[in-house]
Amino acid sequence: MSTFAIGDLQGCLAPFEALLDTIGFNPDRDRLLLAGDLVNRGPDSLGALRRVHSLRDNVQVVLGNHDLHLLAVAHGHARPKSKDTLQPILDAPDRDTLLAWLQSQPLLVDAPEFGAVMTHAGLPPLWTLDQARRRAAEIAQVLADPERADIFFGQMYGNEPAGWRDQLTGATRWRVITNYFTRMRFVDRQGDLDLTTKGEADQPPAGFVPWFEHPDRLDPGRRVLFGHWAALEGRSGVDGVEALDTGCVWGGCLTALRLDDNVRFRCDC
Template identity: 45%
Template sequence: MTVYAVGDIQGCYDELQTLLTKVAFNAEKDELWCVGDLVNRGPKSLETLLFLYEMRHCVKLVLGNHDLHLIACFYDHDRLKKHDTIQDIIHSKQGTTLINWLRQQPLVYFDPVRCIAMVHAGIPPLWTLEDSLMRSAEVEKALQSDKEIGKFLKNMYSNDAVNWHESLKGQERLRVITNYLTRMRFCKLDGTIEFNSKEGIDSAPSGYMPWFEVPHRKMEGQDILFGHWAALEGRCNEPHVYALDTGCVWGSCLTMIDVETKQMYSTNCTAIKGK
């Protein structure tokens, strides 16, 4: 069995199929891991989600910010934005099935056999692996609860939720966890995050650095797969940390990694995306 992990697909269904063909992916014996942002901005979000759902027996995934946005828009159509390309999912006959499936997915995944973690945006430097899994589980519990999901989605994101401390409670606590795991790029030594800077490593605001470059971060030396940061172009120059978002939806390429050998595979985008 070979395990492949793919960067942010964002509805780039054709490129995903090209990559799977390139590596001769076999759904009966191989596994496909997805680092989140399965949908939105690309042209075939519904096709992508249906494909992954139909082969869910061999798919592992974590939720990204666009996936959470899809879930929120499914329950409240007023949250749709001008450039969203997820309306076909929301209005699909299979929409409820697909959303319920996404609601069961984690924000952090860890494979104890291969000793590798997967997250959409990153792991805050102050958290251990155990911390990350436990705090991800708090958000997962809210997503999976019919009683709690509405409150969670309403309060899910805020640019004011930028720093973790253990005394956080309720929706504020869930909001900070979600921001870290699905939106983080740059942070300070104390874990404070910043949301406006989305370019490469050299664009860090004063006092901030990429989350994976923070000295003495708790998961240093642990293999981590992540996406979210297309401007890195797949390069982060940090041992054991693998950036898989190479901006296919913005006209670049889609990238996949063999989880065990760390060999990379890419395919160029086939159409103008990201509008």
């Protein structure tokens, strides 16, 4: 049995199938951890979502910002953007099954046998792992409640507040938690987010650093698996911080990390 962590699919079904062949994936024995953003921008979002759903007994998924955008559109709280490739999912006869399954996925997955944790964008540097687990579980409970989920998607978008404060409540609190788990790249000394800069790690905005380089990380020894940041090209430069988004949808490659021995496999896109 092997466990593979795979970066953002973003609707790239053919490279995903090719990568599964490359790693010799066997659903009778192997397990996949997917770093979120299963859909959007790529050529076959419906096919990618269906394929992952078909492997659901062998797959653990964390939600990414594009997955949540799909759900917000489906709930009527957002309009598709010009570059979205989500309409085939919204028109599919099995849309309700697929969307219900997607909405039931968490923001954080533990892989304790490997001393690892996976989220879409990383582990907020000024949260302990226990705090991160509790806040991810809080959003999972919100998404499982139809009334609160509707409020969540209606107020999910936005860059403010920029950072965590213990006194946050309601939809504002949910938005900040979600931004950390699904949109985080650069943070300042007090842990606040810059959500407008998307470039390389060595070009941060003034006063900010990549989240994994924060000098006061509360859990620096934790092995963190994450996607989201294609500009890193799979390299964080920090031991144990495993960047998995290698820009498949932008013509890069799709990456799988075998956690058993830390070997990486790639399939050109």
